[in-house]
Amino acid sequence: MGLVYSEPVVAAAYSGDLRQLQTLLQRHPQDVNIQDSYSGDSPLIAACRCGDVRTAHFLLERGADPAQCNKKLRSPLHYVCRHTLSMIDFLMICVLMPLLLLGYFLMLQKHRNQKTLFLQLLQRGADANTQDYKGNTALHYLCLRMNQRLLPELLSRTDLLLRNHDGETALDVALRLKAKNIIRLFQKYN
DSSP: OOOOOSSHHHHHHHHTOHHHHHHHHHHOGGGGGOOOTTTOOOHHHHHHHTTOHHHHHHHHHTTOOTTOOOTTOOOHHHHHHHOOOOHHHHHHHHHHTTTTTHHHHHHHHHHHHHHHHHHHHHHTTOOTTOOOTTSOOHHHHHHHTTOOSSHHHHHTTSOTTOOOTTSOOHHHHHHHTTOHHHHHHHHHHO
């Protein structure tokens, strides 16, 4: 079950319907940064929620703001860092794993897409220090999800001393979760 949006442009971005999105933006190009009245999600945030690289790239090419936040104060970068494989992805991987490692390649493609979207947002000016309503930055979410693949890119762009509302830095989160590989990356960076 997906989210329901009041703004058609945001709904089209969430569903990944590029044709509909293109039609809507041709009529109203200013809607590229429109925000949903309930959640405050922009089309770019909606695309990043589901890790849709093509839709996000389409929106960025049309001037979508990578630093725009929703009502939870989360930016597109927060959602890319929070994004993990869905239950359907895991089931597909488990079913396809015995069949010539198709499941493994599916997982690799999902990870590549996430990294591509992550790098596009950073290149377009996403603020890595943006804190959401819990005080978490994108770096906090990478540590919470134990996602070490994207961490090196973010370490040099983030204030490592930013604390969330629980008083934890991203390193504190990694230490609490005993994420040894992530802790090593922090040590290498310092």
